[in-house]
Amino acid sequence: MPLRxxxxxxxxxxxxxxxxxxxxxxxxxIREPSGSSGPYDLIVSLHGANxxxxxxxxxxxxxxxxYVVAPGARGPVNYDHEDLGRLDDLEAIREMxxxxxxxxxxxxxxxxxxxxxxxWHVGLTNPDRFAGLAPSAGWTDHETSITTTxxxxxxxxxPRLKAVKETALQKNLAxxxxxxxxxxxxxxxxxxxxxxxxxxxxxxxxxxxxxANRGLSVRGEVGERYSTPDPDAVDVAFLEVPGRSHWWDAxxxxxxxxxxxxxxxxxxxxxxxxxxxxxxxxxTTNLRVEHRKYWVAVHDQETxxxxxxxxxxxxxxxxxxxxxxVAVLSVDPRVFREAGxxxxxxxxxxxxxxxxxxxxxxxxxxxxxxxxxxPSASRTEPDWPAMRKSPDRYGPLTEVHHDPYYLVYxxxxxxxxxxxxxxxxxVRSQRLVQRARAQATVVPDTAVDDALMAEHNxxxxxxxxxxxxxxxxxxxxxVEVGDGRAAVGDREYSxxxxxxxxxxxxxxxxxxxQVDTGTSLAGVRLTRVRNWIPTQKATADYAIYxxxxxxxxxxxxxxxxxxxxxxxxxxELGYLRPNAVADGDD
Numbered sequence: 001m002p003l004r005x006x007x008x009x010x011x012x013x014x015x016x017x018x019x020x021x022x023x024x025x026x027x028x029x030i031r032e033p034s035g036s037s038g039p040y041d042l043i044v045s046l047h048g049a050n051x052x053x054x055x056x057x058x059x060x061x062x063x064x065x066x067y068v069v070a071p072g073a074r075g076p077v078n079y080d081h082e083d084l085g086r087l088d089d090l091e092a093i094r095e096m097x098x099x100x101x102x103x104x105x106x107x108x109x110x111x112x113x114x115x116x117x118x119x120w121h122v123g124l125t126n127p128d129r130f131a132g133l134a135p136s137a138g139w140t141d142h143e144t145s146i147t148t149t150x151x152x153x154x155x156x157x158x159p160r161l162k163a164v165k166e167t168a169l170q171k172n173l174a175x176x177x178x179x180x181x182x183x184x185x186x187x188x189x190x191x192x193x194x195x196x197x198x199x200x201x202x203x204x205x206x207x208x209x210x211x212a213n214r215g216l217s218v219r220g221e222v223g224e225r226y227s228t229p230d231p232d233a234v235d236v237a238f239l240e241v242p243g244r245s246h247w248w249d250a251x252x253x254x255x256x257x258x259x260x261x262x263x264x265x266x267x268x269x270x271x272x273x274x275x276x277x278x279x280x281x282x283x284t285t286n287l288r289v290e291h292r293k294y295w296v297a298v299h300d301q302e303t304x305x306x307x308x309x310x311x312x313x314x315x316x317x318x319x320x321x322x323x324x325x326v327a328v329l330s331v332d333p334r335v336f337r338e339a340g341x342x343x344x345x346x347x348x349x350x351x352x353x354x355x356x357x358x359x360x361x362x363x364x365x366x367x368x369x370x371x372x373x374x375p376s377a378s379r380t381e382p383d384w385p386a387m388r389k390s391p392d393r394y395g396p397l398t399e400v401h402h403d404p405y406y407l408v409y410x411x412x413x414x415x416x417x418x419x420x421x422x423x424x425x426x427v428r429s430q431r432l433v434q435r436a437r438a439q440a441t442v443v444p445d446t447a448v449d450d451a452l453m454a455e456h457n458x459x460x461x462x463x464x465x466x467x468x469x470x471x472x473x474x475x476x477x478x479v480e481v482g483d484g485r486a487a488v489g490d491r492e493y494s495x496x497x498x499x500x501x502x503x504x505x506x507x508x509x510x511x512x513x514q515v516d517t518g519t520s521l522a523g524v525r526l527t528r529v530r531n532w533i534p535t536q537k538a539t540a541d542y543a544i545y546x547x548x549x550x551x552x553x554x555x556x557x558x559x560x561x562x563x564x565x566x567x568x569x570x571x572e573l574g575y576l577r578p579n580a581v582a583d584g585d586d
Contacts, residue, residue, distance in 0.1 A: 004054070012057045017095045021087050023404050024438045028092040029057035031068035038101030041066035041269070044093060044130075045259070046081055046111030046118040047073065048137075056115070061255035066106075066269075069096050073118070074436040081111070081118025082172050083398065084436050089122055093129070105273040110134035112259055113199065113246065117145070117174075120207065124177035127186045128294045131273040132231065134264050136191040137246055139203045141173050157555045160575040164560045167305050168396055168538035171286040175210050179283035179309065180293065182214035185274065187231040189267040191258065193244030194222065201240060211236050224252055229267040237267055276338030282310045288394035288402075295332035297366070299381075302327050304389050304565050305573065314339045318347030318358060323371065327565075328382055330366040333358075351375060387504055387567045393512060395562065397502045397539035398532065400514040401432065405457035407442045410467025417521055421462040424516060424528055428459065431533050445469045453507065459514045463524060470515060476506025477515070478569050479542055486519050486544050489569040491576045493544055493558045495519065498526030501542035504567060522547075540574065 006013070011032040016025050029052075033040050043066050047056035056070035071092035073085040081089055096102055109130045111119040116138020123133040139145040157165065170176065181188065188211070190204045205220075212218040220238035221227060229237060239261070244250060246258075253262035275294065282293040285307055291298050296312050302325050309324040314335055323329060336343050349356045354375045358367055365379045372382075389395065407429055409421040425442045432440035445468040448458070453469075464471045464481060474480075479501045480487040486499050497519045505511045518524035529549050532539045538554070541562045549556035561574010 011062055012054060014054050014057075017091060019088065019091060021084065021091075021402050021404075022436075022438050024436070026074070026088050026091070026437065027053060027072040028095070029053040029070045029072070030096075031057045031060055031062060031070075033064055033066055034062050035064040039103040039106070040101060041106035041108065042093070042096055042102045043068045043268075044089065044107065044109045044111075045070045046089065046109070046115030046122070048111075048113030048115050049080070051113075051115075056112075059112075059256055059259045061260050067096060067100060067102065069093070073114075074438075075434075080114055081122055084402065084438075085118070086122050086125065087402065089118065090126065090129070105275060106131055107273065108132050108134065108268045108271075110136070110259075110264075110268070111138065112136045113138070116199070117141075120174045121172070121177075123186065124174050124180050125290050127180040128273075128275075128292070130186065132187040132189070132268045132271040134189045134191070134268050135204070136258050136261075136264070137193065137196055137199050138190070139199045140175060140206055143169075144203070144206075145199070156552055158575075161554055161557055161560060164540055164557075164562075164574055165538040165554050167562070168540050170305075171289045175206065176285075176307070177283055178207065178210040178214055179281060181211060181216060181235075183277065183279045183281040183311075184216065184235055185277045185280070185294075187267070187271045188236045189226075189229065189264050190236070190238045191261055191264055192238070192240050193246060193248050193258065194240050194242040195244060196246045198246040204238060204240075208236065208238055224250055226263040226267075229263040229270070231267060231271045239263060276332075276335045278339045278341060279313045280310070282312075284308050286394055287389070287391045288399060291391040295335040297330045298326055298328075299330060299368070299391065300328040300372075300384075300388070301325050301565065303573075304394070305562050314341045314343075316341060316344055317350075318343055319349040321349055321351045321369075323351055327372050328368060328370050330368045333363055333365070333367055349377065385566050387509060389563070389565050389567065393504060393510065395502050395512075395541045397500060397514055397541065400457045400459055400502055400512045401436070401438065403457050403511070404455070405459060406448070406452065407440060407459045408445050408448055408461065408467070408469055409442065410460070410462025410470065411444045411446055412468050412471070413462070413466030417462070417466050417524075420521060420524060421466060424461045424524070425459075427528055428461075428516075428533075431531060435533050453505065453511070455511075457512045457514070458505065459516065461516050461524075461527075463517050463521075467517075470517065473506050473513060477501070477503050478563070478567070479503075479515075479544075481517050481519060484519050488542060488544065488559050489571055489576055491559060491579060493519075493579065495546060496522040496526075497544055497546055497558065498523050498530070498549065499542075499544050500527060500530070503541075503563070542574075 014029045053070040053072035060068040071089045116135040119135035216235040218236040219234045226239045249256045311322040313320045347358045407425040409425040429440040432438040460470045464474045502514045516527040540560045543560040544558045545556040559576045564570040
């Protein structure tokens, strides 16, 4: 076994943490500062595909007044910085703040290649965590970076079904989230080699155009140096270095230039995060992925999985807010003091033209603005429905893996069906272990007691007749599955069908249950075909499909979609085909 031997003078090392999301052990690498007193800035350096985190930490030159942390993204090729990878990146930052003297307002996000994409994605998804972004050789999104010529999901899917797929993927698309930079609170310095064949310059140029369209000042230059690397002079700076490929060093500064370019460093370190900016523009589609930015938070949407926007400003009267697809939001009243705006008298919030009187100034408790019906403000949370999609529980199917979970196979059928259920659970476990270094513990249904069910999400394999836990909970699910039939909403489908759905546990609604089942044993086996664990694979809240899934992929779905804000079936949030599909239909 080859071992890396470090000298006492080396300042980079690797450590681990236990993920609060799934209990797995994940790793990150650190480069220590040379200075002896803090607080220190923190440079978060995201690595590329198949680049160990220790190598990425080492690619950064040592700084006197800054730690470097390189989170290790999950997977066999350390892939990628979306979904669980994004959550691990944020956890690594939290661990650094807990272990070391880190300046909360001096956290900078940078990365190269896949890490450059991660910088765009993580930074624009969580814009209030960082003082600035520095993507190098970063691509836009999976579907732009990876050739889709042979992607059957793209080539053969009926448009209404494809719309469901696109809705499922939008939480991972970074370009729409450039709206989160529109308020000017997130300076960006992008760096790219002019001859990069792995990630052509069309990728950063696409971001530049999007950011310019958001009203930001954007200036790109071609050369080895950037003329004025000053965030006060421009919101977004772009330097394209001619003649340089994907990973390059031109001897411009200390260390490898594509990571340590001096103008990139100068630009980043000239910025500082303002925790209470006067103006906040926030965009999201999935409240579980992100629901807040600085002093504004969205707690409920009018339509789930739809674009949600908040533009909020502090004025001398209080707050001026424009909100789209927002039912309930909240604000931190400390913004009136911290933003430096003197409010005359008792503040008000004007939301979409409606004037709402806020509670008296002072205090730290959030103020909730309920826009349902007659708009009102209160320091207490609204009365929520017992079942609702919220920042804590939202969907789609993959979310079941974002909290501790067990994979549960049914043992109540004959030996052959039990073996099938166990095999499906083991295949899922193997994929999760390989792909995400997750625990993915497999247990039989007989091992699930009330205590385990109260503390964990569950993934159930088998039919109601063969999985005791599924049978126990089946009456509380909106998707009905029986011998030869499956029903969702007012539609019923027959045949050998695979069925998947996610839903709050009817006995413990704070937890999720994902069900992989079928209308027959042959239908149950179909669920193995759909490997949607990779980040770029779309998942809805529910899907019913026939055996053409082997070659049609998404187009095999008889029904697919999302539950509404109270976890009810809403045909407008999916596509339910007619009960019988004749040859040539769709």
